[in-house]
Amino acid sequence: MSICAEKIALIDYGAGNLHSVYNALKAAGAHSVEVTHDAHYIAAADRIILPGVGAFGACKDALFAIDGMIDALEQSVRGGAIPFLGICVGMQLLADTGVEHGMHKGLGWIKGNVRAFDPSETIKIPHMGWNEIRLSKHHPLAGNGLLLSGEAYFLHGYKFDALDESDIIARTHHGGTVTAAVGKDNILGVQFHPEKSQHYGISFLARFLQWRP
Amino acid sequence: MSVRIRVIPCLDVADGRVVKGVNFVDLVDAGDPVEQAKAYDRAGADELCFLDITASHEDRATILDVVRRTAEVCFMPLTVGGGVRSVEDARALLLAGADKVAINSAAVSNPQVIADIAEKFGSQCVVASVDAKRWSEDDANSGDANSATSGKWEIYIHGGRKPTGIDALEHAHTMERLGAGELLVTSMDRDGTKAGFDLELTRTIADNVAIPVIASGGVGHVDDLVRGVTQGHASAVLAASIFHFGEASIADAHDALRNAGLPARCSIN
Numbered sequence A: 001m002s003i004c005a006e007k008i009a010l011i012d013y014g015a016g017n018l019h020s021v022y023n024a025l026k027a028a029g030a031h032s033v034e035v036t037h038d039a040h041y042i043a044a045a046d047r048i049i050l051p052g053v054g055a056f057g058a059c060k061d062a063l064f065a066i067d068g069m070i071d072a073l074e075q076s077v078r079g080g081a082i083p084f085l086g087i088c089v090g091m092q093l094l095a096d097t098g099v100e101h102g103m104h105k106g107l108g109w110i111k112g113n114v115r116a117f118d119p120s121e122t123i124k125i126p127h128m129g130w131n132e133i134r135l136s137k138h139h140p141l142a143g144n145g146l147l148l149s150g151e152a153y154f155l156h157g158y159k160f161d162a163l164d165e166s167d168i169i170a171r172t173h174h175g176g177t178v179t180a181a182v183g184k185d186n187i188l189g190v191q192f193h194p195e196k197s198q199h200y201g202i203s204f205l206a207r208f209l210q211w212r213p
Numbered sequence B: 001m002s003v004r005i006r007v008i009p010c011l012d013v014a015d016g017r018v019v020k021g022v023n024f025v026d027l028v029d030a031g032d033p034v035e036q037a038k039a040y041d042r043a044g045a046d047e048l049c050f051l052d053i054t055a056s057h058e059d060r061a062t063i064l065d066v067v068r069r070t071a072e073v074c075f076m077p078l079t080v081g082g083g084v085r086s087v088e089d090a091r092a093l094l095l096a097g098a099d100k101v102a103i104n105s106a107a108v109s110n111p112q113v114i115a116d117i118a119e120k121f122g123s124q125c126v127v128a129s130v131d132a133k134r135w136s137e138d139d140a141n142s143g144d145a146n147s148a149t150s151g152k153w154e155i156y157i158h159g160g161r162k163p164t165g166i167d168a169l170e171h172a173h174t175m176e177r178l179g180a181g182e183l184l185v186t187s188m189d190r191d192g193t194k195a196g197f198d199l200e201l202t203r204t205i206a207d208n209v210a211i212p213v214i215a216s217g218g219v220g221h222v223d224d225l226v227r228g229v230t231q232g233h234a235s236a237v238l239a240a241s242i243f244h245f246g247e248a249s250i251a252d253a254h255d256a257l258r259n260a261g262l263p264a265r266c267s268i269n
Helices: A018-027 A039-044 A056-065 A069-079 A198-210 B033-043 B057-073 B087-096 B105-109 B112-121 B168-178 B199-206 B222-230 B250-259
Strands: A007-011 A032-036 A047-050 A084-087 A112-116 A127-135 A150-156 A158-162 A168-173 A177-184 A187-190 B006-014 B048-052 B078-081 B100-103 B126-134 B153-157 B162-167 B182-187 B213-216 B236-239
Touching (some): A018 A032, A032 A039, A047 A069, A056 A069, A127 B006, A158 A177, B006 B033, B033 B057, B048 B057, B057 B087, B078 B126, B087 B100, B100 B112, B105 B112, B105 B153, B126 B168, B126 B199, B153 B168, B162 B168, B168 B199, B182 B199, B199 B213, B222 B236, B222 B250
Parallel strands (some): A007 A032, A007 A047, A047 A084, B048 B078, B100 B126, B126 B182, B182 B213, B213 B236
Antiparallel strands (some): A127 A150, A127 A168, A168 A177, A177 A187, B126 B153
8 A cells, every 4th residue: 555545543642742743744744644532543544653742651541541442552553563653652651561650551562661760960851852863783673774873852751671672673872771762563662752853753754654564 | 972962042933923033044034933943943953942022912822823833844842932821821832833831930920830731741841941140230240259149049030020039049949849841041141141151050050950951041152052061061052143143053053062072963864
């Protein structure tokens, strides 16, 4: 199917940056982007994007509260191998658990936990600004050109600790190593904000739109 | 390398038009904030800041339209300040496409608004303005470390016109505690002087909070930006006129930071 005909679902669960992601997808060449919380639409979509800003628990609660949403995601993404992209908190929700304002269960699609940065005199929290994207040597999605090395815009106070090193596509550095991107089969998550990363981010989204996992 | 020092051009906008001009030569309409935002986006600015200095509250719709049109074509973080008094004001700006809102006077008259916006939309979108002036006029430019009032600053509101009697460091702590994600620290003594940031002010606040500090007010040269980080300990530097009047480009700023051994973006990527 051509990119023009694809139905792209941008999940609306109250996260604040939907329009930025929508605008960036349009700039990246997407034709049919639906901002939606309709589980039926999501079940029928050709690509699914889960954006996110805000707290892990609040985002998780809002997402899980939508009627039929988790079933639709499980079927399409895990069952149907539809390309999926989680952004920032949308990536963090892929983890088993998050400990921002209490302990919360995530989707559990990528093994790992989301936790606060270790307190330090030398770094500021949140991790805010442009930082390096350093690709893992062995991850297939780092080798296929989907994600490139470069600089991207980060904005987060909690970080994703992946249990399985082989799920990490890219890392950055802020008071220690920080997971910048994770991936497994048709599931992709980026901690940075492609919609705020100028050419680097838009070209990444353009490649995601062409991605055939 | 670590997280890059952010270089943030700031545009004063009134009634939907940029107040101070920019001398980018390729602009179709140099008074249109959207055109200028696009130019800064192309130039590789790390973030952009709009300060809405429209006097009347009725004109809020105009800045919302500017933000909406900017967000359609610019893919970098956008902070909008000026006249944000409530959760509703913040929501309207964020929905229009702003990534962060800067809150100034309202954070003094009603500090709870910081907590309310942070709780609703996350700390990452709350920038608390700290507009500060040295307690004694005489000390403003002398930098006399032995003076009794050295190291003390007072918070001003209403665009720097109204003193509040509030200590700047104490206010910074309050803002952090209430959930601000970063602080925009502007020296009222230096603003518009081109004499460089008030480095002691910047450093005093940056060293005492865990959240990032943006240094603002007084930049006359790219070396001032460097000093804002090396001596002021800021995480980001904001300037208006040196960029608008073409005295320095964003690339010049990045180069100066990098030449000083600081992390800065190395190319327009």
